[in-house]
Amino acid sequence: MEESMVEAKPEPKQLPAAQQPQGPRRLFGQPLVRNVIVGVVALVLFYLLIGHLSQYRIYQLSQVGPYLIALVGLSVLTGQNGQISLGHGALMAIGAWTLTLMQLHTKSPLWLMLIASALVTMVFGALLGLVAARLRGPYLAGATLALALGLPDITTRYQSVFGGYQGLEVSQPNAPSFLGAAATPTEWLAIIEMICVVVVMILFANLLRSRVGRKFRAVRDDEIATQVSGISVPRTQVLAFALSAAAAGLGGGLFALVSGNVSPGGYTVVLSISLLAAMVIGGTGTLAGAVWGALIMVYVPGWATTLSQKLSLNQSVSANLALAIYGFLLVAIIMVAPVGVQGIVRLVIFKIRNLRKEPG
Amino acid sequence: MGESRSSLRRGFRVIAVMAAFSLVAAACGSSSSTSSSSGSKTSGSVANTASAPGITPTSILLGSHQPLTGPAAPGYSEIGPAIEAFFQYLNAHGGIYGRSVTFKYLDDGYNPANTVQVVRKLVLQDNVYAILGGLGTPTHTAVVNFLNQNKVPDLFVASGCNCWNEPKVHPYTYGWEPDYIIEGKVLGAYIKDHFAGMKVGVLYQNDDFGGGGLIGIKQMLPASQIVSAQPYDPTTLTNGLGTQVAALQAAGAQVVVLFTIPAATALALLSMAVLGYHPTTVSSSVSSDPTTLAGLVSNFSKGKVGASALNGLYTLDYLPMSSATSDPWIQLFLKIHSQYDSKEPVDGNMVYGMAMAYYFTLAMRAAGQNPTRQDLINAINSQGATWTGPGLVPLGYSATQHLGFMGAEVLQLNGAGGASVVSPDYVTNVQGPVTTHASVEGPVPSWLQ
Numbered sequence: 001m002e003e004s005m006v007e008a009k010p011e012p013k014q015l016p017a018a019q020q021p022q023g024p025r026r027l028f029g030q031p032l033v034r035n036v037i038v039g040v041v042a043l044v045l046f047y048l049l050i051g052h053l054s055q056y057r058i059y060q061l062s063q064v065g066p067y068l069i070a071l072v073g074l075s076v077l078t079g080q081n082g083q084i085s086l087g088h089g090a091l092m093a094i095g096a097w098t099l100t101l102m103q104l105h106t107k108s109p110l111w112l113m114l115i116a117s118a119l120v121t122m123v124f125g126a127l128l129g130l131v132a133a134r135l136r137g138p139y140l141a142g143a144t145l146a147l148a149l150g151l152p153d154i155t156t157r158y159q160s161v162f163g164g165y166q167g168l169e170v171s172q173p174n175a176p177s178f179l180g181a182a183a184t185p186t187e188w189l190a191i192i193e194m195i196c197v198v199v200v201m202i203l204f205a206n207l208l209r210s211r212v213g214r215k216f217r218a219v220r221d222d223e224i225a226t227q228v229s230g231i232s233v234p235r236t237q238v239l240a241f242a243l244s245a246a247a248a249g250l251g252g253g254l255f256a257l258v259s260g261n262v263s264p265g266g267y268t269v270v271l272s273i274s275l276l277a278a279m280v281i282g283g284t285g286t287l288a289g290a291v292w293g294a295l296i297m298v299y300v301p302g303w304a305t306t307l308s309q310k311l312s313l314n315q316s317v318s319a320n321l322a323l324a325i326y327g328f329l330l331v332a333i334i335m336v337a338p339v340g341v342q343g344i345v346r347l348v349i350f351k352i353r354n355l356r357k358e359p360g
Numbered sequence: 361m362g363e364s365r366s367s368l369r370r371g372f373r374v375i376a377v378m379a380a381f382s383l384v385a386a387a388c389g390s391s392s393s394t395s396s397s398s399g400s401k402t403s404g405s406v407a408n409t410a411s412a413p414g415i416t417p418t419s420i421l422l423g424s425h426q427p428l429t430g431p432a433a434p435g436y437s438e439i440g441p442a443i444e445a446f447f448q449y450l451n452a453h454g455g456i457y458g459r460s461v462t463f464k465y466l467d468d469g470y471n472p473a474n475t476v477q478v479v480r481k482l483v484l485q486d487n488v489y490a491i492l493g494g495l496g497t498p499t500h501t502a503v504v505n506f507l508n509q510n511k512v513p514d515l516f517v518a519s520g521c522n523c524w525n526e527p528k529v530h531p532y533t534y535g536w537e538p539d540y541i542i543e544g545k546v547l548g549a550y551i552k553d554h555f556a557g558m559k560v561g562v563l564y565q566n567d568d569f570g571g572g573g574l575i576g577i578k579q580m581l582p583a584s585q586i587v588s589a590q591p592y593d594p595t596t597l598t599n600g601l602g603t604q605v606a607a608l609q610a611a612g613a614q615v616v617v618l619f620t621i622p623a624a625t626a627l628a629l630l631s632m633a634v635l636g637y638h639p640t641t642v643s644s645s646v647s648s649d650p651t652t653l654a655g656l657v658s659n660f661s662k663g664k665v666g667a668s669a670l671n672g673l674y675t676l677d678y679l680p681m682s683s684a685t686s687d688p689w690i691q692l693f694l695k696i697h698s699q700y701d702s703k704e705p706v707d708g709n710m711v712y713g714m715a716m717a718y719y720f721t722l723a724m725r726a727a728g729q730n731p732t733r734q735d736l737i738n739a740i741n742s743q744g745a746t747w748t749g750p751g752l753v754p755l756g757y758s759a760t761q762h763l764g765f766m767g768a769e770v771l772q773l774n775g776a777g778g779a780s781v782v783s784p785d786y787v788t789n790v791q792g793p794v795t796t797h798a799s800v801e802g803p804v805p806s807w808l809q
Binding site for chain 2: 054055056059156159164165166167169171259260261263264265266267302305315316318319
């Protein structure tokens, strides 16, 4: 089964040191098998968990999924391939409108709409990648920023198609009967999302261990050396952008479902910048870091609102408090822990392991 | 399962993160509250009970989304505090069946994406009994289905969109303002009566608000009389409205109808002044408040122009003006303002918020001592059309119609912050003809004095 899904060579000894499984992990066997087991366990735990949560907590949790998937894409692009994107919020918007327009004009099943969100956005991502492959550093940031600034305005320019400022309504799928009569659309969406999260995480985890992943990192680390080795740098960069955009598009499609509405106000440049900040705070280039980043994106604004209500801050201050906290966290994380929250977690796990080993 | 459990101990980092994910969620989940026990008694023979979500024997919790920041905040940010002030006054005068009303309004920045979030928080987490006065057409559109699916009374949406009057699709949603088509018809009728044959231009917000107004005007005036209709987007207001106003001027419009939010009205009036263009201006009730408009004009022109820019502007109203100090309702509202709302200015938004809170109070009193959510809906459907208060025109509530105020009267502003009424009440609905009517303003009830 693993052969069919991953084009990876079964030669883990040759993996770059940073990505190599160490110690007891080797016993786990094939990465794909291990990841699938972990993914299924996570799904079951998640299913049990949402039985104990209020509808609002489930709704909040179901906001984590879309951000998480988009962050995985962004994190792989930036952390593994060395390209920066300030336009991932706009890519999420492409996925969101793809799903909404399909729901409005066709009778497609949900899975098809989600796959279409990813594929359509992937095409846009590939086009953007063609531009991106010619640009470096601040110029690439500028080009992608232009996309984030410009794309939401297209929705108001072509109002009859995209719904304008008011946006379009998205209806949420009803829970299937096998979940029981009491299951709400909110719960069902949370489950759909967790499935998407698990699938995306497994795909990207394996991709990064494959030849493609190694190409990504080679381009990141030394473009000249990579080109000399016979690997096309621009082609690799376009591929990375396309795959990253596919994740953002799927995240956008899911986000439209969770919100029950798509409108340009939800996909402004603030979203793109929040994604970038969350990626750095969570831990650039790591899949686990994307989980931290997504949790921060969902829960920090809520806490900021509660905090500003307790301190009874001025409205114009409290409306921007969450962004200020991102900014502060960003500076603090870059100074204290350059690999983000996930870097701190790794360090703690490492210390605990060493403590255990020393006495024995 | 045993095998996968032993796998877990291998410490793959994803599982650690998943566990943390669950912990965070579980920790948050444990803080959700439930309703309190019953016990306290009021004067009657029947005790108050926790008859519905958000209702306890001693309290009623209401929620709302308001633009406290963002493009619609100037002026409209005062409505939430005004509603809250009315309930504070009401609570000090015995509340509703002895229950005190708490009004929790959250900022959505007039951004539909935020509205979705704050309304879910109010309904799913805070467990409000009803949503009162959710503000804005684009914003409330994003949550109207959610509220109706969850059977949450969605009263008196602070928007004149005809889309709230759909009792079959949205049985829990009620409009409040005369819908924009009605306003367009009233303005059209007034233009027909007083400015017959003059060229008419329209500046409108590019959504259901402006679009609805345009429909109403077109119903009343011949197509040849409307020489130009210029849309704008609320998100691009920072660019000003010079282009649109210049286009109206180029088309030779002698009467300009403004279906614009107050900030856009102020910008349009300033652009006219800059271009030396002096048409007769006619505005929807959305921009009827001279205090708000004068403040915005002065702010945008950096103090160079004041209330004088408003001189001669025709507008609509269905509530008494805040400057009508001989009106008993305005006297009551000013008293409430001085006690509970003194941080906010005295203007039309204050009247709007307090009047809305008053009609909600009537609905709650009619719903009975221990109402369910459905009891409130039934009370409005059966009795809403008979309620009187500060409203100048009748309300259109019934089981088959969830329309708010069914018309308006035309006012003309003077340059000193005041206004005079220049027409009788025009009353109509979306399809029917426009008729004139005497004011239905009622007395202040004794329980509020």
